[in-house]
Amino acid sequence: MLGTFLEWIAIIFITVPSFAPVVLNLGFDPVWFGVPFAMNSQMYYLSPPP
Numbered sequence: 464m465l466g467t468f469l470e471w472i473a474i475i476f477i478t479v480p481s482f483a484p485v486v487l488n489l490g491f492d493p494v495w496f497g498v499p500f501a502m503n504s505q506m507y508y509l510s511p512p513p
Contacts, residue, residue, distance in 0.1 A: 471507050 465474045479500070486496045 465507075471504055474504055474507065 465477070469477070482500075483493070483496070487493065
């Protein structure tokens, strides 16, 4: 949904600071958070243009 209105860098700047502390406090590995996050952010290219 964010990919419809924002560029990839804006999506990362908005979502990572809010999700990263939660993921780290839950005890997940940051790499295993980053890989699916990067894959999901690549879906931005598949969304329709604004």
